[in-house]
Amino acid sequence: MTEKATAPSVLKNVAFLRLWTGTTASGLAMWALPFVLGLAVLERSITAVELGVVLATRTVGFLVVVPVAGVLADRHSRRNVVFWSCLTGAVMTPVIALGMGRSLVLMAAAAAIVGAGQAGCRPAFQAMVAEVVPESQRQQANAATTLAIRVTTLAAPSLTALAALLVDARALLIITAALWLAAAFVLPQGTRAPDRTTAQASFAADFLEGLNEARRHPWLLSGLGALTAMVAFGYSATAVLLPVVSRDRYDTEAVLAAATTAYTLGALAGAALIGRWRPKTPGWAALAGLACYGLVPLALLLPVHWFVLIAVYVVAGVGIELFNVPWFTAVQREVEPGKLARVSSLDFLLSFGLAPVGLAFIAPAIDHFGAGVVLGACAVICFAAPAAAALVPSSRGFTRSS
Structure with missing residues (x-):
């Protein structure tokens, strides 16, 4: 037996809709990047080896930063953490385009920083749901968010391929940067006051506390x-x-x-x-x-x-x-x-x-x-x-x- 949900629709929650939009925009930028770089290989702007290196460094950037990102999002305003993380993605994604055909080191370094920006977003996004959505609506909210992520996963390759008919891979990277920028500015204000008491603690101590x-x-x-x-x-x-x-x-x-x-x-x-x-x-x-x-x-x-x-x-x-x-x-x-x-x-x-x-x-x-x-x-x-x-x-x- 199950119980039916009685909570009002989370789609009437404006703060959540803004958070959902930011999550979706950043997710689309994140999922589109491998396909855009794959198109760059087809265009011969980069090689398959360079593609592998760039994607690997992006993953490394994510894994190195995600523990620090959780600490920062608990110490400070989660909205600000997401804002600066998305802004990082918006600024560094065009640097990947700049490095195409010129410098693998530049591309890899920029991709690592983009991965770090993604890492900054993920824990803060999850925590912000608890700030802007009442407990009775959170299952709806998480379902709506994962629906957006799955649609993004399904749509990103097709949208990238269609856009490639009009512009090249460098221009597509600029479009993904614009998605990062939109995610940075659309976010709602959170309701939680930053915890200033942990500011003197080390990052390791704060992570161990988590x-x-x-x-x-x-x-x-x-x-x-x-x-x-x-x-x-x-x-x-x-x-x-x-x-x-x-x-x-x-x-x-x-x-x-x-x-x-x-x-x-x-x-x-x-x-x-x-x-x-x-x-x-x-x-x-x-x-x-x-x-x-x-x-x-x-x-x-x-x-x-x-x-x-x-x-x-x-x-x-x-x-x-x-x-x-x-x-x-x-x-x-x-x-x-x-x-x-x-x-x-x-x-x-x-x-x-x-x-x-x-x-x-x-x-x-x-x-x-x-x-x-x-x-x-x-x-x-x-x-x-x-x-x-x-x-x-x-x-x-x-x-x-x-």
């Missing part, structure tokens, strides 16, 4: 562990092996495109569903949704019809948003407001930070053990990690009182 806050919530640590395992093993293995299976088993790249699109469409459906659905045991329902991703490596392992593989990707997409939205909502509700950005930065650091590590180990593991063994092991991990997290008593409702 870590201690996370440790106060056993469901959070177990859920974060399950999410990290799924991203590091499930996402990494399927990202490497889906193109191989598409080519070797189905003899067409169309299955690769269809599967990735199906995942995004499933996520859109999942976000729309969880925006209104209130499970009686939200934590267990969320972890069950997370476990759905285990079906993907199984479908890649077994000789299933391509239609089954596509359907599995839809189910996995639905499941990931059945996890994400209640997860973000619970973090915003349960974590002490003054430490929310630091806990969110820990979330991003582990769940996304270990993804490159997983990718680095998957290819050697496939060479040593074989694709079948790797897919089977990753499927077991994707099922077992959420199941283990569900054994923590407080995971039932993603609250210490459950």
Whole structure:
């Protein structure tokens, strides 16, 4: 049985709409950058090697700065942190364009700073939802935000390709800079007063304080562990092996495109569903949704019809948003407001930070053990990690009182 939402629509909240617009604009700029640089390769403005270096340095910039960003967003006005982070992206993105064909070092340095700007935004955006949205509307708000992110993921390649018919990659980078600029200026004022008492503490001490806050919530640590395992093993293995299976088993790249699109469409459906659905045991329902991703490596392992593989990707997409939205909502509700950005930065650091590590180990593991063994092991991990997290008593409702 479930309970129906009775809260008024979050879309009537002007402050949230401004926050949502800023999140969407920055997300579109973030997701468009790899496709714009890919077009630059096709234009021969940069090489494939240079593309890899630039994207890698952007990731490094993100991972290095995200712990600091959480501390800054808890110490200072979160709106100001987002403003300066977005402004950084707006200023440095054209520098990437300036370096095309001239200096790989300049491009890589600019990309690292853009990644740092992205890192500055993420924890502050999450914490600002708790500032401008009442608790009764936060699940709607997080669902609306993730809907925007998924639409952005789906639309960014197409919009970039269409724009490329009119302008070159350098001009497209200027357009993404304009998106960063729009995100910087559209944000609402937050309601939380900055915590001046922590200004004298070191960044390490402040981050450790956020870590201690996370440790106060056993469901959070177990859920974060399950999410990290799924991203590091499930996402990494399927990202490497889906193109191989598409080519070797189905003899067409169309299955690769269809599967990735199906995942995004499933996520859109999942976000729309969880925006209104209130499970009686939200934590267990969320972890069950997370476990759905285990079906993907199984479908890649077994000789299933391509239609089954596509359907599995839809189910996995639905499941990931059945996890994400209640997860973000619970973090915003349960974590002490003054430490929310630091806990969110820990979330991003582990769940996304270990993804490159997983990718680095998957290819050697496939060479040593074989694709079948790797897919089977990753499927077991994707099922077992959420199941283990569900054994923590407080995971039932993603609250210490459950």
